[in-house]
Amino acid sequence: MLFLSIQDLEAAINYWRGRSPxxxxxxxxxxEAAALxxxxxxxxxxxxxxxxxxxxxxxxxxxxxKYQKLPK
Incomplete structure (x- = not known):
């Protein structure tokens, strides 16, 4: 089973908020931010x-x- 850390979730929310305030x-x-x-x-x-x-x-x-597929 794969897990998502709270830090990764927060980073994804911040990315989506930055992209679309x-x-x-x-x-x-x-x-996206609302879903997360x-x-x-x-x-x-x-x-x-x-x-x-x-x-x-x-x-x-x-x-x-979508967030995980972005180039880092």
Missing amino acids: ASGEELHLCL AKPYALMIIQGAQRVPLDMLDVAAKSAIE
């Missing part, structure tokens, strides 16, 4: 340092996969 009066996050924000928040509440990739929903998996 929050917008509107409500400061809506872009789709829920598992990130749950990890913080639970004190978890990693999450199994298969526990992410489709939108979060897609956002993290």
Whole structure:
């Protein structure tokens, strides 16, 4: 089973926020950052340092996969 660390999740959220900053009066996050924000928040509440990739929903998996394919 593959895992995603909280640090990697935070880096992906920051990447997507930098690429597409929050917008509107409500400061809506872009789709990718919003999809990753829920598992990130749950990890913080639970004190978890990693999450199994298969526990992410489709939108979060897609956002993290796109991020991981970027040249580093």
